[in-house]
Amino acid sequence: MIDRQSPEFLEVVDLYRRAPLLELGRLADAERYRHHPEDVVTYIIDRNINYTNVCVADCKFCAFYRRPKHDEGYVLPFEKIGEKIDECRAIGGVQILLQGGHNPYIPFEWYLELMRYIKRHHPIHIHGFSPSEVVFFSERFGLSVAEVIRELKAAGLDSIPGGGGEILVDAVRERVAKKKAQTDEWLGVQEEAHRQGMKTSVTMMYGLGESDEDRIEHLFRVREVQRRTAGFTAFICWPLQPDGTEMADQPKTDAVTYLRTLAISRIVLANIPNLQSSWVTMGLKVGQVALRFGANDFGSLMMEENVVSAAGTTYRATLREMERAITDAGYRVRRRRQDYTLIDEPPPAVAAA
Ligand code: SF4
Numbered sequence: 001m002i003d004r005q006s007p008e009f010l011e012v013v014d015l016y017r018r019a020p021l022l023e024l025g026r027l028a029d030a031e032r033y034r035h036h037p038e039d040v041v042t043y044i045i046d047r048n049i050n051y052t053n054v055c056v057a058d059c060k061f062c063a064f065y066r067r068p069k070h071d072e073g074y075v076l077p078f079e080k081i082g083e084k085i086d087e088c089r090a091i092g093g094v095q096i097l098l099q100g101g102h103n104p105y106i107p108f109e110w111y112l113e114l115m116r117y118i119k120r121h122h123p124i125h126i127h128g129f130s131p132s133e134v135v136f137f138s139e140r141f142g143l144s145v146a147e148v149i150r151e152l153k154a155a156g157l158d159s160i161p162g163g164g165g166e167i168l169v170d171a172v173r174e175r176v177a178k179k180k181a182q183t184d185e186w187l188g189v190q191e192e193a194h195r196q197g198m199k200t201s202v203t204m205m206y207g208l209g210e211s212d213e214d215r216i217e218h219l220f221r222v223r224e225v226q227r228r229t230a231g232f233t234a235f236i237c238w239p240l241q242p243d244g245t246e247m248a249d250q251p252k253t254d255a256v257t258y259l260r261t262l263a264i265s266r267i268v269l270a271n272i273p274n275l276q277s278s279w280v281t282m283g284l285k286v287g288q289v290a291l292r293f294g295a296n297d298f299g300s301l302m303m304e305e306n307v308v309s310a311a312g313t314t315y316r317a318t319l320r321e322m323e324r325a326i327t328d329a330g331y332r333v334r335r336r337r338q339d340y341t342l343i344d345e346p347p348p349a350v351a352a353a
Pocket residue numbers: 055056057058059062063064065100101102132177180
């Protein structure tokens with residue numbers, strides 16, 4: 001339990017609300033340089049593969065999913081997934097981000113077979129199955145979370161992404177995503193994955209009508225898990241993209257809110273090494289400024305981003321534009337892998353277009 005009346009909690013909320021913007025940025029930048037003393041900004045080339053859009057979770061903020069039996073529902077065949085991986089590797093991609101809806105028609109063996117198929121025929125790092133999906137599998141297939149992770153890992157899963165975190169406060173989740181993993185379950189998957197030797201990332205999607213205190217509680221909960229496991233490699237935050245969702249009347253948050261939220265995250269999450277700039281949702285310009293508000297990583301040159309783009313707000317860039325944005329902001333660019341180790345070889349020429 002997080003004590004919302006503790007002096008530290010109250011102080012952080014006050015800083016988030018009231019500190020002058022540039023002062024908040026300065027504090028976050030100092031924390032960033034404590035972790036990464038060099039003027040280097042990293043990024044990864046990967047591909048988001050949404051293996052199915054069929055989902056029974058009915059999250060109010062989601063424009064991507066289709067209910068079972070909907071004409072536009074799909075499950076990608078293995079061969080299609082294999083083709084997408086080959087295209088990703090051809091431009092220097094080093095991982096796939098494999099996520100999907102909570103599809104009640106897919107058996108567990110399909111997921112295991114998919115892992116084996118990818119490793120056998122299209123080997124690449126598989127960053128897949130958000131904690132919400134893992135909880136769905138556990139409930140649907142009558143397995144414990146530990147068993148689900150163990151079996152997926154044995155079949156080829158390399159790491160777990162932090163998707164579906166939204167705001168880790170049950171009162172908020174109950175309102176916007178009550179059919180999927182609640183806070184303890186979501187964090188429990190992360191902790192179990194860490195226990196089994198996997199590194200994972202963690203996210204926060206804000207702007208769901210939550211309070212400032214809810215956002216800070218989210219950060220405190222994440223920090224608490226990290227103190228026990230040290231298994232999170234990175235934190236990423238971005239605002240709700242409400243267009244086309246049941247939450248379309250929810251006011252959009254602005255760039256200043258993004259920068260303040262990123263900065264306070266960098267300050268609170270002093271035990272997480274990397275924070276990503278979310279330029280895909282905020283645009284390259286704000287993405288550059290984010291590098292002075294705590295971010296040391298430019299996330300991904302993503303070949304596909306179906307979930308955010310389904311809500312209409314997504315920015316795209318070529319590799320050259322993305323690298324230029326980093327160098328123009330005053331940093332050296334380095335390509336990386338999922339675990340943040342650096343890659344020396346340049347990407348294939350085709351990716352430089
Ligand atoms: S966010 Fe994920 S779990 Fe929620 S409705 Fe969309 S696809 Fe389903």
